[in-house]
Amino acid sequence: MTAASPVIRKATLADQPRIHAIRMGVRENVLSDPSRVTDAEVAWYRDHAIFLVSEADGEIAGFTCANPQTGLIWGLFVDPDHEGQGHGRALLDAALAGLVAAGIVQAHLTTGAGTRAERFYRRHGWRETGRSLDGNIVFIKPLG
Ligand SMILES: CC(C)(COP(=O)(O)OP(=O)(O)OC[C@H]1O[C@@H](n2cnc3c(N)ncnc32)[C@H](O)[C@@H]1OP(=O)(O)O)[C@@H](O)C(=O)NCCC(=O)NCCS
Numbered sequence: 001m002t003a004a005s006p007v008i009r010k011a012t013l014a015d016q017p018r019i020h021a022i023r024m025g026v027r028e029n030v031l032s033d034p035s036r037v038t039d040a041e042v043a044w045y046r047d048h049a050i051f052l053v054s055e056a057d058g059e060i061a062g063f064t065c066a067n068p069q070t071g072l073i074w075g076l077f078v079d080p081d082h083e084g085q086g087h088g089r090a091l092l093d094a095a096l097a098g099l100v101a102a103g104i105v106q107a108h109l110t111t112g113a114g115t116r117a118e119r120f121y122r123r124h125g126w127r128e129t130g131r132s133l134d135g136n137i138v139f140i141k142p143l144g
Pocket residue numbers: 026027028029062075076077078079082083084085086087088089090109110111112115116117120123
């Protein structure tokens with residue numbers, strides 16, 4: 001059976017338990033210290049920024065957060081059981097469209113070296129500009 005096409009929509013407060021479970025369930029770019037992500041930050045992305053979920057058959061398979069003030073892709077996470085079904089691409093495309101609509105001309109993010117995410121971003125035209133202090137790759141992508 002082929003997987004259902006991703007359906008992208010805005011995240012709501014009710015989605016938060018499933019979003020949290022996906023964040024804690026990924027096998028790469030694991031959150032080493034959950035206290036580094038505060039409820040206030042998550043609420044800000046939901047209420048004032050770009051916070052999207054991708055659904056398949058009514059179940060949330062992944063989510064993304066982006067900052068329309070700075071062009072940061074703060075997070076992009078897909079449930080391991082739903083990887084390779086187009087959710088990552090659909091979420092990233094929608095987040096970048098939101099950044100373009102907000103007037104951002106260049107997006108940026110950081111991700112772990114040697115991960116599926118690194119390969120995914122390179123395939124999608126992101127360019128490495130160096131390393132962050134914690135050793136992650138800093139990627140940029142011109143928009144428009
Ligand atoms: C990196 C990550 C977001 C990619 O998400 P994903 O949903 O697996 O990505 P996609 O399915 O859109 O694309 C991955 C590949 O799957 C394949 N694919 C995509 N849609 C497909 C479909 N419908 N059927 C079969 N294969 C498909 C393609 O080979 C695709 O490669 P492409 O990008 O060159 O087209 C995901 O692996 C993840 O969450 N990783 C762990 C957390 C993480 O590292 N996040 C990034 C932190 S910054």
